[in-house]
Amino acid sequence: xxxxxPVQIGRGYVAIxxxxxxxxxxxxxMEYETTVCENAQxxxxxxxxxxxDKDDPPNGHQFYFSLTAEAANNHNFTLQDxxxx
Numbered sequence: 001x002x003x004x005x006p007v008q009i010g011r012g013y014v015a016i017x018x019x020x021x022x023x024x025x026x027x028x029x030m031e032y033e034t035t036v037c038e039n040a041q042x043x044x045x046x047x048x049x050x051x052x053d054k055d056d057p058p059n060g061h062q063f064y065f066s067l068t069a070e071a072a073n074n075h076n077f078t079l080q081d082x083x084x085x
Contacts, residue, residue: 024054
């Protein structure tokens with residue numbers, strides 16, 4: 001209805017302060033180089049990995065890792081979430 005009555009139209013300036021930007025991509029916590037011995041046992045943990053993100057929130061982010069479709073169909077390897085432990 002304001003368009004019908006120009007007296008009811010107002011203009012103003014708004015200042016927006018951005019507190020954080022996503023300027024840091026997630027990355028592995030360290031460089032990993034993994035090898036598997038030929039006598040590794042079924043169910044044996046081969047490598048534990050973790051990631052970090054230097055952006056907010058200060059308490060950290062929850063990361064989810066997944067295998068490619070090809071690797072997920074290969075039952076020789078599995079991926080297990082240890083819930084940050």
